[in-house]
Amino acid sequence: MFKPYPLFIGLRYAGAKRRSQLVSFISLVSMAGMAVGVALLILVLSVMNGFDREMRTRILGLVPHINVIAYGQPANAEQDWQHIREKVLHHPDVKAVAPFAQLNAMLLKGNKVEGVLIYGIDPQQEKHVSIISDYVSAEALSGLESNDANSRQILLGSALATRLGVKPGGVLNVMVPQENTQGRIAPRFMQLVVADIFDTGTELDQSVALIAINTALSLMPPEQRRQGMRITVKDTFEAPRVAWELAQNIPYGYTTRDWTRTHGNLYSAIQLSKQLVGLMLLTIIAVAAFNVVSALVMVVTDKRGDIAILRTAGASPSGIMAVFMVQGTVIALIGTAVGTVLGVVLSLTITDIVAAMESLFHIQFLNSDVYPVDYLPSDLRLPDVLMICATAFIMSLLATIYPAWRASRVLPAEALRYE
Numbered sequence: 001m002f003k004p005y006p007l008f009i010g011l012r013y014a015g016a017k018r019r020s021q022l023v024s025f026i027s028l029v030s031m032a033g034m035a036v037g038v039a040l041l042i043l044v045l046s047v048m049n050g051f052d053r054e055m056r057t058r059i060l061g062l063v064p065h066i067n068v069i070a071y072g073q074p075a076n077a078e079q080d081w082q083h084i085r086e087k088v089l090h091h092p093d094v095k096a097v098a099p100f101a102q103l104n105a106m107l108l109k110g111n112k113v114e115g116v117l118i119y120g121i122d123p124q125q126e127k128h129v130s131i132i133s134d135y136v137s138a139e140a141l142s143g144l145e146s147n148d149a150n151s152r153q154i155l156l157g158s159a160l161a162t163r164l165g166v167k168p169g170g171v172l173n174v175m176v177p178q179e180n181t182q183g184r185i186a187p188r189f190m191q192l193v194v195a196d197i198f199d200t201g202t203e204l205d206q207s208v209a210l211i212a213i214n215t216a217l218s219l220m221p222p223e224q225r226r227q228g229m230r231i232t233v234k235d236t237f238e239a240p241r242v243a244w245e246l247a248q249n250i251p252y253g254y255t256t257r258d259w260t261r262t263h264g265n266l267y268s269a270i271q272l273s274k275q276l277v278g279l280m281l282l283t284i285i286a287v288a289a290f291n292v293v294s295a296l297v298m299v300v301t302d303k304r305g306d307i308a309i310l311r312t313a314g315a316s317p318s319g320i321m322a323v324f325m326v327q328g329t330v331i332a333l334i335g336t337a338v339g340t341v342l343g344v345v346l347s348l349t350i351t352d353i354v355a356a357m358e359s360l361f362h363i364q365f366l367n368s369d370v371y372p373v374d375y376l377p378s379d380l381r382l383p384d385v386l387m388i389c390a391t392a393f394i395m396s397l398l399a400t401i402y403p404a405w406r407a408s409r410v411l412p413a414e415a416l417r418y419e
Contacts, residue, residue, distance in 0.1 A: 026295040027331060033288035034335025035342060038392050041281040042343025043350065045384045048274035050351075050377025055267055056236055058373070059202050060259055061131040064100075064230035065239045067257045068250060081229065087249050088231060093242045095232045098125035101216040102226045107209070108173040109164040116160065118174070118209045120216025129232040132198065132210065140168075140196030144212040152215050153195035157205035161197045170194045176219045188219055201374050228254075285392050288335065289399040296328050296403030300410070307410045317408035324404040325397075332396030336389055343388075347380040 068084060081099065088097050101120035106113055123141045127133050133141060136155055143153050154174070156166070166172055176188045192211065199205060217227065233242050236259070243258040250256070260267070300307070307320055346353075354365060354376040366374050 026291065026298060030288060030291040030295045030331055031335040031338070033291050034285065034332060034392060034396065035339035037281065037284035037288050038336055038339025038388055039343035039346065040284060041278065041388050042340065042380075042385055043346045043378075044277050044281055045274065045388070046343075046347035046378045046380045047350065047376060048270065048277065049379035049381055049384070051270050051373070052267075052274070053379045054202070054373050054377050055263075055270060058131075058200055059204065059263060059266075060236055062200060062202070062204055062208075063259060063263065064129070065233045065236060065259050066231040066243045066246065067228055068231065068246070068254055069102075069226060069228035069257065070254050081227075084250050084254065085229060088229070088246060091242065091246060093233050093235065093238055095234050096125075096128035097229050097231050098122055098129040099213055100126075100228060100230050101213050101220070102228070103176060103216060103220055105219070106175040106177075107160070107164060108175060109166055109170075112164050114160060114164055115207070116209050117207055118154075118211055118216060120211055120213035122213050129230050135198035135200055136196040143195050144210070144215075152190065152192050152211070154192040155195055155210040156197050157208050158197050158199035159205040160207065160209065161194070166194050168194050168196050174219070178221060190215075190219060203373075205374075282391070285395060288392075289332075289395040292328050292331055292396050292399045293403055295331065296324055296400060297406065299327065300324060300403055300407040303407075304410055307407055311410070320410070321404040321408040324407045325400045328400030328403070329397060332393055332400075336392045336396070339392070340385065340389055344380060344385065347378050350378050351376055 068088065085097055088094055099122050103118050103120070105116055105118050107116050121130075121144070123144050126141075132155075140153075140155065144155070154172075156164075161167070164172060171191060171193055174190050174192055176190075178186055178188055192215075220226070231242075231246075233239050239258040240260055243256040247256045310320060310323075358364060364374070366376060
């Protein structure tokens with residue numbers, strides 16, 4: 001015999017039919033439980049990684065990594081901004097800079113009214129700090145710079161445009177609340193043409209609109225202007241440090257704010273959910289490992305006569321223990337392998353499966369007014385798959401120790417007395 005007898009016998013026990021149907025059933029349940037636990041953990045972590053990826057590439061690709069903002073109109077605004085821009089670009093971690101203005105407004109179309117956060121941008125410089133050009137045509141983006149007061153244009157998010165019932169080429173009114181010199185509300189109105197509608201698939205489609213920076217500044221009185229520059233950094237997660245360093249070098253009266261203050265809670269929630277869901281699903285694998293214990297205990301009971309014969313033939317207790325550890329390992333390997341294949345396939349297809357179900361049943365599982373994105377993303381990562389497989393295998397291997405030890409303690413005389 002070329003194979004060591006524990007490996008040979010363990011493999012035979014793993015593939016042989018047993019006298020007890022209950023033992024066979026529990027073994028299959030153990031394999032199935034391991035496969036389901038591994039598959040679900042791979043799938044859920046891939047989905048959470050997908051949300052993490054969309055957060056970093058889409059949402060953080062559209063919102064500023066860092067804002068430098070001045071409230072009101074400084075006395076030497078143009079000179080100040082140029083001076084600040086030079087200081088910012090001198091920082092080694094800064095990738096690009098572009099000016100912007102920000103205001104809260106109301107959009108009116110017939111009897112429909114929607115609150116909106118409007119960003120005034122410079123279309124030429126915005127391309128360097130945002131991925132908005134991926135979602136609107138170049139003509140629509142450059143058209144924001146029109147100097148014709150009767151054809152000033154606006155870019156709307158898709159969800160916002162749907163609620164207002166407007167399409168590209170449509171006309172709507174923007175209202176900006178203001179106070180006059182007597183302290184009374186005197187809103188300012190302006191008519192805008194919808195140049196294009198962007199659909200990023202994120203929560204930004206619900207409440208964000210873009211206009212030219214000159215148009216935005218004309219809607220605000222000088223003392224209420226929120227003008228600044230948006231900064232893109234090379235490493236998104238270094239934005240808090242870079243913002244603090246920039247704050248030490250800009251003039252008094254200008255503030256810096258990084259993305260963790262505006263969207264940090266969302267990113268933290270995604271990371272926390274990933275950790276909590278991962279821990280909960282690990283319990284499924286733990287239960288499957290416990291089922292391996294139950295299955296092997298029953299196998300040991302079923303094979304007491306075989307164990308006694310092996311012992312009388314000269315098998316050592318450690319050899320008997322190795323036989324049942326091999327059998328438990330085979331159960332774990334099959335369950336883990338099946339679960340890995342199933343989890344990988346589901347992770348690669350879950351986005352299309354959910355989209356097909358939404359189309360078939362005419363329902364929306366994810367809506368960007370509740371979730372960060374309006375579809376189910378997935379990002380399968382090899383380190384996660386390897387970590388899950390290793391964890392499942394190690395837990396199952398540890399689970400085989402006690403039943404195998406029980407088998408090694410079987411006394412041949414006691415086991416053969418009633419055979």
